[in-house]
Amino acid sequence: MMYIIAAVLIWVAGWxxxxxxxxxxxxxxxAVKFMIPAIFGLTIVIVWExxxxxxxxxxxxxxxxxxxxxRLVDEGPILWADFRQTILKGAVSGxxxxxxxxxxxxxxxxxxxxxxxxxxxxxxxxAALPIVGTAPxxxxxxxxxxxxxxxxxxVMVFFPILVNTVAGLKDTSGMQRDLMRTYAAGYWQTxxxxxxxxxxxxxxxxxxxxxxxALIGAIVAEFFGSPTVGMGFRISTSFGQLALDMVWAExxxxxxxxxxxxxxxxxxxxxxxxxxxxxx
Amino acid sequence: MKSVLPVLTVIAxxxxxxxxxxxxxxxxxxxxxxxxxxxxxxxxxxxxxxxxSGAALAVRNPALIPLxxxxxxxxxxxxxxxxxxxxxxxxxxxxxxxxxxxxxxxVTLAPTLLGFAIGTGLGxxxxxxxxxxxxxDRSVMPWAIVSQTIPILALAPMVIVVxxxxxxxxxxxxxxxxxxxSFFPVVVGMVKGLRSPSAMQLDLLRTYNATGSQGFxxxxxxxxxxxxxxxxxxxxxxxxxxxxxxxxPTGARAGFGARMLVGDQYGQPLVSWAALFAxxxxxxxxxxxxxxxxxxxxxxxxxxxx
Amino acid sequence: MSEPQSVISARNLxxxxxxxxxxxxxxxxxxxxxxxxxxxxxxxxxxxxKTTFLRVMADLEQPTGGEITVNGVSPREAREARxxxxxxxxxxxxxxxxxxxxxxxxxxxxxxxxxxxAERVARVLELVELAGFEKKFPWxxxxxxxxRASIARALSFNADLLLMDEPFGALDEIVRDHLNxxxxxxxxxxxxxxxxxxxxxxxxxxxxxxxxxxxxxPGRITDVIESPLPKERPLEIRExxxxxxxxxxxxxxxxxxxxxx
Ligand SMILES: Nc1ncnc2c1ncn2[C@@H]1O[C@H](COP(=O)(O)OP(=O)(O)OP(=O)(O)O)[C@@H](O)[C@H]1O
Ligand SMILES: [Mg+2]
Numbered sequence: 001m002m003y004i005i006a007a008v009l010i011w012v013a014g015w016x017x018x019x020x021x022x023x024x025x026x027x028x029x030x031a032v033k034f035m036i037p038a039i040f041g042l043t044i045v046i047v048w049e050x051x052x053x054x055x056x057x058x059x060x061x062x063x064x065x066x067x068x069x070x071r072l073v074d075e076g077p078i079l080w081a082d083f084r085q086t087i088l089k090g091a092v093s094g095x096x097x098x099x100x101x102x103x104x105x106x107x108x109x110x111x112x113x114x115x116x117x118x119x120x121x122x123x124x125x126x127a128a129l130p131i132v133g134t135a136p137x138x139x140x141x142x143x144x145x146x147x148x149x150x151x152x153x154x155v156m157v158f159f160p161i162l163v164n165t166v167a168g169l170k171d172t173s174g175m176q177r178d179l180m181r182t183y184a185a186g187y188w189q190t191x192x193x194x195x196x197x198x199x200x201x202x203x204x205x206x207x208x209x210x211x212x213x214a215l216i217g218a219i220v221a222e223f224f225g226s227p228t229v230g231m232g233f234r235i236s237t238s239f240g241q242l243a244l245d246m247v248w249a250e251x252x253x254x255x256x257x258x259x260x261x262x263x264x265x266x267x268x269x270x271x272x273x274x275x276x277x278x279x280x
Numbered sequence: 281m282k283s284v285l286p287v288l289t290v291i292a293x294x295x296x297x298x299x300x301x302x303x304x305x306x307x308x309x310x311x312x313x314x315x316x317x318x319x320x321x322x323x324x325x326x327x328x329x330x331x332x333s334g335a336a337l338a339v340r341n342p343a344l345i346p347l348x349x350x351x352x353x354x355x356x357x358x359x360x361x362x363x364x365x366x367x368x369x370x371x372x373x374x375x376x377x378x379x380x381x382x383x384x385x386x387v388t389l390a391p392t393l394l395g396f397a398i399g400t401g402l403g404x405x406x407x408x409x410x411x412x413x414x415x416x417d418r419s420v421m422p423w424a425i426v427s428q429t430i431p432i433l434a435l436a437p438m439v440i441v442v443x444x445x446x447x448x449x450x451x452x453x454x455x456x457x458x459x460x461x462s463f464f465p466v467v468v469g470m471v472k473g474l475r476s477p478s479a480m481q482l483d484l485l486r487t488y489n490a491t492g493s494q495g496f497x498x499x500x501x502x503x504x505x506x507x508x509x510x511x512x513x514x515x516x517x518x519x520x521x522x523x524x525x526x527x528x529p530t531g532a533r534a535g536f537g538a539r540m541l542v543g544d545q546y547g548q549p550l551v552s553w554a555a556l557f558a559x560x561x562x563x564x565x566x567x568x569x570x571x572x573x574x575x576x577x578x579x580x581x582x583x584x585x586x
Numbered sequence: 587m588s589e590p591q592s593v594i595s596a597r598n599l600x601x602x603x604x605x606x607x608x609x610x611x612x613x614x615x616x617x618x619x620x621x622x623x624x625x626x627x628x629x630x631x632x633x634x635x636k637t638t639f640l641r642v643m644a645d646l647e648q649p650t651g652g653e654i655t656v657n658g659v660s661p662r663e664a665r666e667a668r669x670x671x672x673x674x675x676x677x678x679x680x681x682x683x684x685x686x687x688x689x690x691x692x693x694x695x696x697x698x699x700x701x702x703x704a705e706r707v708a709r710v711l712e713l714v715e716l717a718g719f720e721k722k723f724p725w726x727x728x729x730x731x732x733x734r735a736s737i738a739r740a741l742s743f744n745a746d747l748l749l750m751d752e753p754f755g756a757l758d759e760i761v762r763d764h765l766n767x768x769x770x771x772x773x774x775x776x777x778x779x780x781x782x783x784x785x786x787x788x789x790x791x792x793x794x795x796x797x798x799x800x801x802x803x804p805g806r807i808t809d810v811i812e813s814p815l816p817k818e819r820p821l822e823i824r825e826x827x828x829x830x831x832x833x834x835x836x837x838x839x840x841x842x843x844x845x846x847x
Pocket of ligand 1: 603604605610611612630631632633634635636637638639805
């Protein structure tokens with residue numbers, strides 16, 4: 001009972017603090033902008049911990065954050081090995097392959113208006129499909145190690161990046177194209193000096209969508225066969241052993257990896273498209 | 281309408297590549313089978329054949345090429361095999377049959393739509409909260425954005441199992457995942473949409489001394505329509521993907537995801553492929569439906585849709 | 587002969603756009619000669635084909651009839667020889683390049699040796715009075731400064747012909763006066779040939795050695811006025827009797843173009 005009362009109190013206190021901060025005079029400071037969601041997140045974690053203890057929730061259903069944290073610390077080497085297998089080998093290599101392939105196809109498509117008009121609708125159609133469903137097929141074709149994961153990831157990220165790149169390459173104003181024409185600029189000069197830079201915001205949009213897809217593809221594909229290492233493998237086996245805290249530890253790693261991957265792309269986007277109104 | 285021909289060309293190209301790929305992909309299996317049936321195959325031992333690529337094998341045994349298109353358990357089925365299987369399981373089977381894809385489709389679609397409706401409803405409510413409450417905006421919005429970068433979908437099967445162990449089964453667990461996946465895109469899109477009116481438009485309402493709710497119903501909500509539809513299209517396909525992934529490795533007996541897995545495990549690749557394509561068609565139909573609603577609504581509202 | 591050679595020469599030029607609601611005669615039977623070193627203004631009501639004419643000179647639009655040469659060759663050959671600089675109505679600077687980077691853009695495309703870039707950029711920035719702004723990004727400059735930067739961009743590769751389509755159309759009167767003065771000085775100093783589209787009668791009279799009055803539907807030239815004003819033109823010249831006399835003639839020409847439509 002104590003725990004539950006404490007949970008309610010902490011929730012109220014956290015919310016009150018945030019109300020004060022958000023409506024206070026300092027609410028537009030960078031630090032405060034960062035603090036408010038942090039307090040919110042922390043409040044939730046503490047309330048979760050207290051509620052799990054107060055209601056004595058079965059750890060097979062929902063483990064306490066503290067036991068997840070313990071796992072994170074204790075099982076560091078295993079988590080690291082899983083991270084390397086799934087994220088570095090599977091997700092990142094597939095992401096790179098898919099991105100390069102998408103760029104190549106986009107630039108080929110871009111040379112002909114006919115192809116562009118065909119590829120844009122087909123590509124956006126494909127981007128909305130449940131491509132993860134091909135995971136069992138790829139595992140069958142390429143075996144259970146990271147190659148099959150990379151293939152799934154490559155196909156998943158290919159279409160959103162393709163569509164965004166093709167659309168971005170079309171997104172120059174008539175005046176900008178005319179200007180290049182008055183310079184008698186060639187195709188490649190126009191591509192590198194005008195169209196790729198102005199397509200950058202679109203391309204990064206596709207790249208950012210791709211980061212999450214890459215992790216999903218790499219983890220889900222492991223459910224269909226993997227060596228005895230990998231985040232998807234660990235999640236499903238820990239599950240079988242009812243070690244939910246380990247599952248959650250992997251979730252935390254996946255969340256951190258996903259945010260870091262996305263964050264890296266956002267950072268690159270900021271550096272490359274600093275000129276775009278949305279970044280200023 | 282002038283993109284019909286280009287689209288058909290691209291589709292034809294994809295089909296062509298697929299048709300070509302069928303030969304090398306299935307060649308080894310076909311050669312092994314043909315030898316067992318007593319045909320003469322070059323080279324003669326399976327081990328020697330392993331050393332060759334599928335294409336090289338096809339060149340040496342041109343007579344076997346037609347067989348790659350009708351092989352019973354292909355690595356890569358031919359388009360006509362997939363189409364045949366789909367026809368068979370969609371039209372030729374009774375809807376109540378366990379082999380009917382319509383039946384399995386409904387098993388997947390029902391939780392998708394339920395979850396999507398819940399997720400969208402809650403998403404819109406949260407978006408309104410975020411736009412009107414500074415605290416909500418500052419504390420929840422960053423997490424809503426961060427949560428989109430987390431591969432939650434990968435955990436869908438686990439959620440199903442946990443809820444199953446708690447005795448919750450059927451429609452609800454899958455709907456939960458579908459709801460979750462459509463929730464955040466709707467929140468983010470709707471917040472953008474509700475904030476899209478310009479300062480000038482808002483000032484105009486202020487000169488009329490309009491109340492907050494008048495501002496909401498006459499300006500913010502209509503202005504958010506294009507954003508809402510964009511999110512709905514993302515959300516509905518995310519919901520469907522979520523439901524399918526939830527069905528994949530959880531021992532589900534019915535649904536597209538279950539069919540994909542069953543086909544895979546019992547050596548019936550055609551079943552997997554038919555389920556995959558049926559899922560694709562369903563996703564396309566859902567997105568197409570929302571595009572149509574979008575076009576009609578926006579035209580009625582006088583915001584010419586693209 | 588000491589007669590300067592012809593830079594633009596149009597004979598019976600036609601351009602018809604095929605649109606969904608029938609053909610639009612943007613140019614019909616246009617005859618014009620622009621000689622080296624002239625400053626020619628094009629003036630006329632909206633839609634009379636001024637932009638179209640300039641775009642034909644720049645090979646951005648293909649005439650449907652008649653003939654036109656630029657520097658004695660076809661517009662296409664002139665464009666490929668990088669014979670002219672074009673200034674659009676909006677500055678159209680690339681936001682991802684600094685002012686200096688924007689001015690270097692044509693130099694990079696035309697393969698001007700790298701070693702010359704810095705010196706050329708500095709020189710044209712000097713000409714448009716933007717020295718010191720090289721490292722700034724376009725969005726950090728005012729509209730007038732951006733437009734001057736776009737003129738600098740057109741000057742950087744030393745083309746002898748400048749085609750300017752309402753370059754100052756979006757600017758306020760004071761900035762406009764100032765830029766007009768600067769443009770005249772620049773023209774005087776460099777001896778370039780300039781074709782200049784404008785909506786403003788005083789601007790046309792103040793700048794030009796020759797004023798071409800056009801009228802719409804179909805787009806054609808109704809009057810060509812040679813200006814007797816001296817090359818040296820302080821802003822005050824706009825109050826002189828001579829100036830008002832030419833302005834009057836231009837206005838008459840514009841009115842005549844309207845009367846018969
Ligand atoms: N690409 C095009 N397709 C069809 N019609 C066009 C096109 N470009 C111009 N026109 C038409 O040609 C005519 C002349 O246009 P132009 O742009 O040359 O006029 P303008 O004199 O520059 O007008 P303004 O002063 O408004 O800039 C107009 O009637 C216009 O509608
Ligand atoms: Mg014009």
